[in-house]
Amino acid sequence: SQQGEEDPQALSIQEGENATMNCSYKTSINNLQWYRQNSGRGLVHLILIRSNEREKHSGRLRVTLDTSKKSSSLLITASRAADTASYFCATDSGVNTDKLIFGTGTRLQVFP
Amino acid sequence: DAGVTQSPTHLIKTRGQQVTLRCSPKSGHDTVSWYQQALGQGPQFIFQYYEEEERQRGNFPDRFSGHQFPNYSSELNVNALLLGDSALYLCASSRLLVNTDTQYFGPGTRLTVL
Numbered sequence: 588s589q590q591g592e593e594d595p596q597a598l599s600i601q602e603g604e605n606a607t608m609n610c611s612y613k614t615s616i617n618n619l620q621w622y623r624q625n626s627g628r629g630l631v632h633l634i635l636i637r638s639n640e641r642e643k644h645s646g647r648l649r650v651t652l653d654t655s656k657k658s659s660s661l662l663i664t665a666s667r668a669a670d671t672a673s674y675f676c677a678t679d680s681g682v683n684t685d686k687l688i689f690g691t692g693t694r695l696q697v698f699p
Numbered sequence: 700d701a702g703v704t705q706s707p708t709h710l711i712k713t714r715g716q717q718v719t720l721r722c723s724p725k726s727g728h729d730t731v732s733w734y735q736q737a738l739g740q741g742p743q744f745i746f747q748y749y750e751e752e753e754r755q756r757g758n759f760p761d762r763f764s765g766h767q768f769p770n771y772s773s774e775l776n777v778n779a780l781l782l783g784d785s786a787l788y789l790c791a792s793s794r795l796l797v798n799t800d801t802q803y804f805g806p807g808t809r810l811t812v813l
Contacts, residue, residue, distance in 0.1 A: 620801065627787055629703075630742070630804040675741050685730065685793065686755050687802060689741030 593676060593693040601698050606663040608693040610676030611656075617679050619652055620687070621661050624673045633661075633674075668699045701726060703792050703805035711811045712780050720775040720808045724792030730754075731773040732802065733765060734789040742789055748773050749795050777810075785812045 594609045612619070618637045622630040636643045636652045636659070643650045649662040663670055673694050677687040704723045712718050724731050730749045734742035744757040748767035767773045771792075777784055787809050791802040 622804070627736075627738075627807075627809075629789060629806040630791075632801050632803060635801055677741075685732065685747055685795065685802075686744050686757070687732075687734075687742075687791075688744070689734075691741050 593674070593690045595693060596691070597694045597696070599696045599698065600666055602666060602668055604666055604697075606666050606670070606695055606697070608661045608674050608695070610659045610661070610690055612659075612676070612678045612688075612690075613657065614678075614680065616654075619650075619659050620677045621648075621650060621659075622675045622677060622689075624675065624692070625671075630675065663695075666695075666697045668697050671695060671697045703790055703803050705788075705790050705805035705808050707808060708806070709809045709811075711813065713813050714780055714782060716780050716812075717776065717778045718780060718810060720777075720788050720790075720810070721772065722775070722790030722792075722805060723772045724790075725803050728792035728794055728803070729771050730793045730795040731767060731771065732791045732793070733773070733775045734791065735759070736787040736789060736807075738786070745775070754795075780812045782812050785810060 592611050620635045621633040624630050634645045636650050647664045652659045673692045675689050675692045677689045706721045732747040733745040736742040745759050746756040747754045751767045762778045764776045787807045789807045790805045793800045793802045
């Protein structure tokens with residue numbers, strides 16, 4: 588079963604604009620991770636945020652985590668055509684940090 | 700440093716056949732997890748191997764089995780293939796005893812069952 592649900596399901600923007608994706612989950616977690624997937628290939632790890640962290644940055648990425656609302660957001664600033672991909676949030680089960688539970692993903696299209 | 704590798708890249712089988720997929724973890728990693736990703740969906744956890752034993756299992760039937768070798772590489776076997784087994788199969792590696800460790804994914808094997 589899916590733990591997380593990403594919103595929106597699809598997003599289309601122009602290069603240079605910011606893209607924001609949201610993820611909601613159901614159970615307590617130890618950490619939450621965001622992954623990118625290009626054209627149905629392997630997942631590329633973007634960023635991990637722990638349950639005791641509220642915000643984390645990595646380059647053009649900014650992730651927030653609100654454990655009281657069981658939600659996270661991924662912001663990509665100054666988007667590029669190369670950012671076109673599907674983005675997934677993944678959480679652990681809260682009991683074991685190894686099994687990842689993925690959401691359904693947000694498909695981002697960045698037009699040049 | 701090689702990342703996670705998987706073979707083959709693509710595979711076409713017919714219903715009822717058996718298939719074996721292979722995965723080599725990232726250097727220094729001792730744990731391998733397998734995921735199934737149906738078209739348009741997020742990956743679903745199948746099982747995880749550590750020290751050559753199945754450590755955790757998701758909600759998949761016994762037709763799905765695996766193995767881990769002493770060099771930490773792993774195989775995923777699926778028997779009596781069904782049309783619904785068509786998916787992208789992803790392997791991920793990590794270090795079990797490192798809390799909040801990142802799981803690194805391979806490029807996947809695309810299985811088509813006809």
